[in-house]
Amino acid sequence: MSTSARWTAVALVALVGVVVALLTTLGGGGGGQGAAPAPTPSAPPVGTPPTDEPHTTLEPEAREASGLPECRDRAAAATTDGPVAGFLVRCMDDGTTTMLGKIQAGKPMLVNLWAYWCEPCRRELPALQAAQATLGNSVRVVISHTDPSETKGLDTLAALGIDELISVSDQDEELPTLLGAPPVLPLTVLVREDGSVARVLIEPMDTEQEILDAVSEHLGVTA
Incomplete structure (x- = not known):
């Protein structure tokens, strides 16, 4: 050669x-x-609330893929009394609208108001999920995304691994006004089983124990 x-x-x-x-x-x-696993969605950046955030809603496929629990028991009787019972929200799991009283359904309820851009909210969400697991069915724990962008809210939940909390959207940010609460987030509303508001907390709760203590003190429910 x-x-x-x-x-x-x-x-x-x-x-x-x-x-x-x-x-x-x-x-x-x-x-x-086989193929590499799909990357975990990244959460939108934190910061100050945008002044011109557009209203965005989720596609049905995204709702189904989220794995979020159903936000209400359709067979259960709604709570009809109290200032938040008739407040309309959108269920993030299926896109339907319902009243907070239908979600509450005669049980004590904790409603946490949060937004994707709120850094303390992100610290609080995992603690809320842990508290819900401990409390079980004794208290309804609801997280309400208080921002026009439902899509950014779901992206944040996915990035944080929050898939066991009843999740709703308050896109017009009306619930704080209804409660007469200051324009700050996170904000937690503790509602007695009769629909009356026991307490509105305006400070973040970073641990499961802080949340359990608040539920015990204001709603009389211990884990």
Whole structure:
């Protein structure tokens, strides 16, 4: 074999090696592992509330993929008394509208008002999910995204792994006004089983125990 032929053969072998390596990298290393898992959604950045946030609502596919629990028991009788019982919200799990009284359905209720851009809210959400798991069915724990962008709210929940809390949208940000609350978030409303408001808390609660203590003190429910 001539010198030129030998170098041509070496070059071809090297080229084949590069192609195989590239295909192995793109294919996840072969070995039957399949495609790489989809990345976890990233939460929108925190900061101050936008002055011109557009109203956005979720597509049905996004609602179904969220895995959020149903926001009400359709067979349960609604709570009809109290200042928040008739307040309309959109259920993030299926896009329907309902009243907070229908979600409450005669049980003590905690409603946490939050927004995707609120950094203390993000710290509070995992603690709320842990508290709900501890409280079980003794208290309805509801999180209300108080911002026009429902899509950014769901993106934030997905990024934080919040998929076990009843989630609703207050896109016109009307609930704080109804309560006469200051324009701050997070804000937590503790509602007695008869629909009367026991307490409106305007400070964040960063731990499960802080939330359980508030529920015990203001609603008389202990875990």
